[in-house]
Amino acid sequence: MRSSSSTSLAQARSLGSVRLGSSPLLFQGSAQALSLLDMAVEHLMVLRDFKGGLESCEKGLDSLSSLPEHEDTTSSFRCGEVKAALCIIGIQALAELNEWRRVLAWVLQYYGTPEKIPAKIMQMCILLYTKVDEPGMILEAGGDWLRTSVNQSLPGYGAVAELYLLHILVPLGWLHEAQVLAGSYTTFTEEQRQVALEIIERKKNASSPQSLSQGQGIQQRMHIRPFSQRLTAIMRLLQRCLLMVRKGIHFLPYQKVLLAGILLYILLVRVDPAIPSAFPWISDLFQMFRQMWEAMFAPYYRVSVAC
Structure with a gap:
């Protein structure tokens, strides 16, 4: 998660140089959110104060939530970018604080449902829960996000689908769902589809009864090998004891x-x-x-x- 902190910092700086909205109230709330975003980045990158960075992100997100609805597309897009940047910094802060279990719930506090989460944040959540070996925690939310028709037209939909297939469905053994997703002509290119299908096929072969019996045989050999090693060690120890007794007998005054x-x-x-x-x-x-x-x-x- 630390590797993407510099990218988030660059995003925050670029957003800070743009004025959001034309309404005075909207501009004031956006300026406050940008100031808190800059403060959160400073806490995370410079001071290494992860708790302070998380608090700054939450204040900035609360200030954006209190803004009135606006019909200006440009203003809505820019506010959405600031909100996503605050969530990205907050996710990184939670990961640094080893509170990764509440990342998804924390994000849903500000987006409501998984379908409304931006693609880049969904990618971060998938990678995070994959890294901590808990892919099941994002299984349902990721599936809901991919099934939403609005998200299927987003530029980042293919990246989310690829991560979800390779890091969530296949490791959890949801091979039928992975095959259905890989067969979607609107999601993957032909090359990506072939690679995904090969991975699914290898996973099926690995979970076949023959492979399982081979794995059990390997485990049995692994159990037998330590027993034979212990038996050999005991025999060597017994041999040494007999040699010592034999040498001691030679010293008896016959x-x-x-x-x-x-x-x-x-x-x-x-x-x-x-x-x-x-x-x-x-x-x-x-x-x-x-x-x-x-x-x-x-x-x-x-x-x-x-x-």
């Missing part, structure tokens, strides 16, 4: 353990044969170890098998 076992065997079994009778559980444990040793390491003909 010789000392074996020597302690031999000494214990000599003290309890070989030194005093009476000890096994005094401690039956030691004799039983010794017999069990002996049977295990013979079963595991003795020749096959010495192994006793219990039936």
Whole structure:
């Protein structure tokens, strides 16, 4: 929205150099609106005071609304230009204040119905709601504007229809309505129509069941890939833990353990044969170890098998 601020400034300066209307009351009200327009541009561009710029726009629009009806075509056109310039600056101020949700309602306060909104303001609204990814908020108003016969003769009708088709109807999936609008011979040139129909066809193919199944397959692969990555990481961590345990086992004092076992065997079994009778559980444990040793390491003909 900031990129169009310089254009609005140029419009305001050019309007400020023209006297609006011949009636003293009309001239006074128009001069006040032009002064407020210049003030709003200064707040927006120079001071970066967006709230002050919005207030100046609202005061200027209120002053134009209080003017009496006039039949002078030139005066009506120039007042309409000043009103549109004030609305453009106000839209930019609302966007800078992050109050874009109330842009359409704010514009309708001064134009009444969507059909009366100027083409350039309707273009700004479509682009704004497209930029914030809320095309549905301008869907109904844009459709009403395009269906109005008076607007179909305006120079900016084709630009509004193109933006509405590409940025509102197609993203929202209103493909039949987009195809009907693209087929209008009074709206688009032949080249624009072909481009619009190609975009609609690609959108249809993208939303077909085959494309959806392919998309689901891609999503499933995307879900499986993180699981396999996590499993690989866990296996690597387990491998590292086993390597650490293996290295730790190598440092155990095997010789000392074996020597302690031999000494214990000599003290309890070989030194005093009476000890096994005094401690039956030691004799039983010794017999069990002996049977295990013979079963595991003795020749096959010495192994006793219990039936």
